[in-house]
Amino acid sequence: xxxxxxxxxxxxxxxxxxxxxxxxxxxxxxxxxxxxxxxxxxxxxxxxxxxxxxxxxxxxxxxxxxxxxxxxxxxxxxxxxxxxxxxxxxxxxxxxxxxxxxxxxxxxxxxxxxxxxxxxxxxxxxxxxxxxxxxxxxxxxxxxxxxxxxxxxx
Amino acid sequence: xxxxxxxxxxxxxxxxxxxxxxxxxxxxxxxxxxxxxxxxxxxxxxxxxxxxxxxxxxxxxxxxxxxxxxxxxxxxxxxxxxxxxxxxxxxxxxxxxxxxxxxxxxxxxxxxxxxxxxxxxxxxxxxxxxxxxxxx
Numbered sequence: 001x002x003x004x005x006x007x008x009x010x011x012x013x014x015x016x017x018x019x020x021x022x023x024x025x026x027x028x029x030x031x032x033x034x035x036x037x038x039x040x041x042x043x044x045x046x047x048x049x050x051x052x053x054x055x056x057x058x059x060x061x062x063x064x065x066x067x068x069x070x071x072x073x074x075x076x077x078x079x080x081x082x083x084x085x086x087x088x089x090x091x092x093x094x095x096x097x098x099x100x101x102x103x104x105x106x107x108x109x110x111x112x113x114x115x116x117x118x119x120x121x122x123x124x125x126x127x128x129x130x131x132x133x134x135x136x137x138x139x140x141x142x143x144x145x146x147x148x149x150x151x152x153x154x
Numbered sequence: 155x156x157x158x159x160x161x162x163x164x165x166x167x168x169x170x171x172x173x174x175x176x177x178x179x180x181x182x183x184x185x186x187x188x189x190x191x192x193x194x195x196x197x198x199x200x201x202x203x204x205x206x207x208x209x210x211x212x213x214x215x216x217x218x219x220x221x222x223x224x225x226x227x228x229x230x231x232x233x234x235x236x237x238x239x240x241x242x243x244x245x246x247x248x249x250x251x252x253x254x255x256x257x258x259x260x261x262x263x264x265x266x267x268x269x270x271x272x273x274x275x276x277x278x279x280x281x282x283x284x285x286x287x288x289x290x
Contacts, residue, residue, distance in 0.1 A: 048163040050241040054234035061234060065204035065241060067268035089163060097193055104187040105202055108163040117237065132204035132268015 048110040049085070049134075057146055060116055060138040067132035068105075074129075076136065078122045083138065086111030118144035165240075171247050181228055182244035190250070197254055197274040203246055204268040213263055213272065220250045222270070 049064040062083060066074070074087040091107040119141040127136040168184040189200040199220075203211065206224050214221045224245045255277040262273040 045240070046165050048165040050165050050167070051238065052236070052241060053238040054236050056232075056234050060237075065268070067202040067204040068266075070267060091189075094191060094198070095193060098191040098198070099193075101190040101192065103189050103191075105189050105200060106161075106163060106166075106187075108161040110163040114238075129267070131207055131265075132202070 045112075047112045049112065051112075051114060053114070053116075055117075055140075058139060060120065060140065062114070062134075062136040062138065064134045065132060066129065066134050069129070069132070069134075071127070071129045071134075074127075074134065076125075076127055078120060078125050078138065080122075081116045081119050082113055083116060083120075083136070084111070084113040085134075120144075168242065168244075179245075182242055183247050184242075184244055185248050186222070186246045188248065192254075192276075195276055195278070197252065197256070197276065199250075199270070199272040199274070201246075201248070201270040201272070202268065203265070203270050205243060206246065206265065206268065206270075208265045211263075211265060211270065213261075215252075215256065215258060215261070215274075218252050220252055220274070221248070223247045 049066055052063045054061045054063075064085070066087075066089070068091070069087060069089050073090075074085060076083070076085050078084075086109070088109040089107050091105060116138065121139040121141045124139045125136065127134065129135075171183040171185055186201045186203050188202075191198055201222060203222075203224065206226065210224050210226045212221075212223050212225065214223070224247070226245055252274070254274075257275045257277045260275045264271045
């Protein structure tokens with residue numbers, strides 16, 4: 001039975017063990033505020049672009065919503081365990097006689113650095129955009145990959 | 155370099171649609187950021203719709219109400235484990251009341267890199283039209 005419990009321990013990665021409590025507290029607070037829907041996200045770094053990071057056994061995946069930004073306008077670099085992205089969102093000027101009713105879309109430059117939980121194989125990083133979403137695949141370095149260890153009966 | 159180009163972009167959380175009508179499909183629905191401007195002969199709308207494909211977008215213009223909505227399927231679960239989640243994905247919905255009469259037959263919509271550009275030409279009501287009379 002004890003083995004089962006060990007196996008189901010959640011993986012916290014770099015988040016500390018109080019992370020789960022923090023999340024619970026935030027969600028309860030949000031529930032009281034009545035804005036439950038927005039609390040599903042982690043406390044963000046508040047730096048553009050907002051990112052979602054996932055992993056599987058071999059890779060990390062970073063996704064960011066960058067509408068109207070072409071892949072060639074982005075500057076991405078990777079070193080060891082950090083990922084950095086910078087670029088500029090340009091909104092082309094419209095003709096001079098246009099009168100605005102609403103202007104909510106924003107332009108400007110951005111740069112962000114993100115640390116990943118383990119080292120990555122910098123030579124094999126792939127990045128691409130489709131429909132305004134950037135997806136970066138960062139293969140984990142051999143040392144960071146989980147190893148399958150076969151147990152042999154004596 | 156203009157003022158707007160030097161400005162740094164701020165991270166913004168998406169705003170969820172607050173509507174009284176209940177959605178039939180699960181998942182959050184967001185309000186896309188838009189620019190709306192008009193020129194002498196058209197009303198132009200630009201909307202940020204990251205992740206939306208042309209076939210998932212519905213633009214509906216009925217009785218002066220323009221509605222943008224997306225019907226994206228929830229992607230199937232993969233074996234990826236979330237580490238950091240700063241933004242949510244979901245559908246988009248937004249509705250506008252148009253004050254001008256729009257020439258429905260010439261509406262143009264283009265979706266590129268997650269940005270929709272919708273051109274709604276105004277009806278040329280005021281423009282005088284010459285009618286040629288042909289000799290029989």
